[in-house]
Amino acid sequence: MRAVNAITIEEIAKGFKHKKVIQPLNLNIAERKIFGLLGPSGCGKTTLIKMIVGMMKPDTGKITVLDCEVPNEALLSEIGYMAQSDALYTELTGAENLEFFAKLYRLSKKEQRERIQYAAEIVQLTNDLSIRVAYYSGGMKRRLSLAIALVQNPKILILDEPTVGMDPVLKQSIWKELERLKNDEHKTILITTHVMDEAERCDNLAMLREGKIIASGTPAALKTQYGVQTFDEVFLKIVGEL
Amino acid sequence: MRITSLVTRITRQMLRDRRTLALLFFAPLLILTLMYFIFHSEASDLKIVVTGSDENIAEALKQADFQVTVAKHFSKESMAKNNIDGWLQFENGSMKLTLLNDEPSRAKAVQMQLAQGLQGDANNPSIDAHYVYGDADTKIFDIFSPMLVGFFVFFFVFLIAGIALLKERTSGTLERLLVTPIKRYEIVAGYVIGYGLFALIQTIIVVLYAVNVLDIVLVGSIWLVLLTNILVALVALSLGTLLSSFATSEFQMVQFIPLVIVPQIFFTGIFPLDGMADWLQQIGKIMPLYYASDALNGIMYKGLTFAEVVMDLLILLAFAVVFITFNILSLKKYRAL
Numbered sequence: 358m359r360a361v362n363a364i365t366i367e368e369i370a371k372g373f374k375h376k377k378v379i380q381p382l383n384l385n386i387a388e389r390k391i392f393g394l395l396g397p398s399g400c401g402k403t404t405l406i407k408m409i410v411g412m413m414k415p416d417t418g419k420i421t422v423l424d425c426e427v428p429n430e431a432l433l434s435e436i437g438y439m440a441q442s443d444a445l446y447t448e449l450t451g452a453e454n455l456e457f458f459a460k461l462y463r464l465s466k467k468e469q470r471e472r473i474q475y476a477a478e479i480v481q482l483t484n485d486l487s488i489r490v491a492y493y494s495g496g497m498k499r500r501l502s503l504a505i506a507l508v509q510n511p512k513i514l515i516l517d518e519p520t521v522g523m524d525p526v527l528k529q530s531i532w533k534e535l536e537r538l539k540n541d542e543h544k545t546i547l548i549t550t551h552v553m554d555e556a557e558r559c560d561n562l563a564m565l566r567e568g569k570i571i572a573s574g575t576p577a578a579l580k581t582q583y584g585v586q587t588f589d590e591v592f593l594k595i596v597g598e599l
Numbered sequence: 600m601r602i603t604s605l606v607t608r609i610t611r612q613m614l615r616d617r618r619t620l621a622l623l624f625f626a627p628l629l630i631l632t633l634m635y636f637i638f639h640s641e642a643s644d645l646k647i648v649v650t651g652s653d654e655n656i657a658e659a660l661k662q663a664d665f666q667v668t669v670a671k672h673f674s675k676e677s678m679a680k681n682n683i684d685g686w687l688q689f690e691n692g693s694m695k696l697t698l699l700n701d702e703p704s705r706a707k708a709v710q711m712q713l714a715q716g717l718q719g720d721a722n723n724p725s726i727d728a729h730y731v732y733g734d735a736d737t738k739i740f741d742i743f744s745p746m747l748v749g750f751f752v753f754f755f756v757f758l759i760a761g762i763a764l765l766k767e768r769t770s771g772t773l774e775r776l777l778v779t780p781i782k783r784y785e786i787v788a789g790y791v792i793g794y795g796l797f798a799l800i801q802t803i804i805v806v807l808y809a810v811n812v813l814d815i816v817l818v819g820s821i822w823l824v825l826l827t828n829i830l831v832a833l834v835a836l837s838l839g840t841l842l843s844s845f846a847t848s849e850f851q852m853v854q855f856i857p858l859v860i861v862p863q864i865f866f867t868g869i870f871p872l873d874g875m876a877d878w879l880q881q882i883g884k885i886m887p888l889y890y891a892s893d894a895l896n897g898i899m900y901k902g903l904t905f906a907e908v909v910m911d912l913l914i915l916l917a918f919a920v921v922f923i924t925f926n927i928l929s930l931k932k933y934r935a936l
């Protein structure tokens with residue numbers, strides 16, 4: 358089976374005012390893999406992701422997702438997006454938030470119930486669904502955002518720093534679930550992070566710095582390339598070198 | 600169905616925000632009641648002296664709520680001394696009014712009440728003075744309360760809907776919403792229907808309270824009043840949400856009040872429009888509340904029918920359509936589709 362790209366990025370560039378945030382860059386993200394976008398805060402990860410999702414227009418270049426050029430209406434149902442900052446309705450309960458988004462994807466009543474239950478279970482929020490989001494902790498809000506990204510059963514998951522504020526046990530179980538989604542349900546997952554132990558668990562990585570990809574490959578290849586044992590060292594080496 | 604889910608969501612959010620609900624439903628009643636009492640007290644005990652006339656006119660003036668004294672001789676000096684608000688002289692069939700004018704509002708009230716009390720044939724005023732609009736009990740409040748009703752609907756809907764969309768913008772939920780397959784027009788429609796429902800309830804409460812509790816005149820059809828106010832709400836809602844895209848915080852939204860709301864008050868007819876310079880009157884014609892007031896005043900006070908106010912209603916509708924279109928276009932900023 359040939360490796361198919363779920364996401365293809367060609368010569369994408371983006372600037373705000375006079376500041377170049379994304380230098381022209383190319384990136385291929387393979388189907389049915391977990392792809393990690395790595396880099397220090399402010400390097401342009403969120404900007405790049407927003408362009409892939411179609412929320413932001415690139416200045417130049419072309420993005421193709423599942424053989425459709427972004428922006429494309431049909432794609433919106435195929436991408437489950439979790440923003441870096443939780444976009445939730447705090448006056449509503451967790452269940453009502455999930456239900457609202459589920460309805461926007463036009464799921465049937467039965468599907469809605471099943472998907473909401475499933476998504477809540479994965480992020481371990483089942484018992485807190487009837488509480489208003491205003492009373493949620495930071496970690497609970499992250500989990501609800503993740504559940505919303507999963508609710509319509511999309512082919513591609515794009516998660517912007519999904520595990521921030523979660524405890525190690527929960528983080529572990531979420532990573533297990535992401536791997537299960539990849540293996541059993543053939544999902545493609547694009548994840549941004551600046552936590553190095555998460556980078557280890559990705560199939561492929563790209564390291565972003567000041568809007569440029571400075572290194573890419575599998576975690577093992579990157580470690581060999583830089584002759585180090587851990588990702589913290591890869592990172593420090595790259596940053597130190599430049 | 601996507602619109603329904605948006606409407607459900609907005610309704611839930613509103614129902615859980617008790618303060619905003621109270622503001623929407625009860626603040627207008629409070630202010631309306633307050634103004635009712637303020638303007639009622641002002642119009643009472645106006646003292647007037649009549650010279651050179653018969654009992655008939657004095658009687659007519661008493662009917663118009665004046666404290667009337669009929670005198671043979673009177674002077675400006677005694678007016679000031681006795682604090683008489685007005686002196687009405689009849690000489691050779693002509694009428695001369697002298698006003699004390701220690702407080703302009705009292706002087707205005709004398710003129711207004713006098714005009715109403717003596718309407719009919721000015722040369723031969725009789726007790727059976729008949730009125731074109733209103734009656735001997737008409738208060739200033741009756742004349743501008745219809746505008747107040749429209750104004751409250753406009754003010755609160757503008758603010759609440761504007762801040763709601765602003766919150767959706769700043770909290771990121773709008774962006775989040777736009778990566779779902781919802782269409783831009785569906786978002787705007789959801790907002791219009793969701794907040795329109797609350798505006799409708801507000802209108803019903805305000806109108807019923809004004810008519811039944813405060814006894815404001817309602818000559819025309821209450822349905823027509825409701826229809827007009829729904830259009831007002833639609834304009835306010837679409838303008839509020841549109842302007843919210845130029846604000847980055849709730850406080851900046853509040854800053855639109857002196858810019859957008861206050862100038863419109865001047866053109867609602869609370870201040871006489873006829874006396875204004877021509878160019879000023881033209882400015883009034885770009886303001887939605889000008890048409891709203893015209894229609895509401897026509898329906899509630901003059902008893903105009905649908906056909907007679909349809910022009911105002913169509914213009915309000917046009918405002919709403921234009922603003923709603925701009926709303927849909929402005930969402931393009933977040934998503935090209």
Ligand SMILES: Nc1ncnc2c1ncn2[C@@H]1O[C@H](COP(=O)(O)OP(=O)(O)O)[C@@H](O)[C@H]1O
Pocket residue numbers: 373374378396397398399400401402403404405
């Ligand atoms: N809307 C915007 N306007 C101006 N500058 C922005 C905007 N969004 C992001 N930036 C800038 O772009 C850079 C990259 O931001 P971001 O993509 O959020 O970084 P990351 O997600 O990697 O932390 C930052 O310097 C940020 O200040």
Ligand SMILES: [Mg+2]
Pocket residue numbers: 399402403404441517
């Ligand atoms: Mg970011």
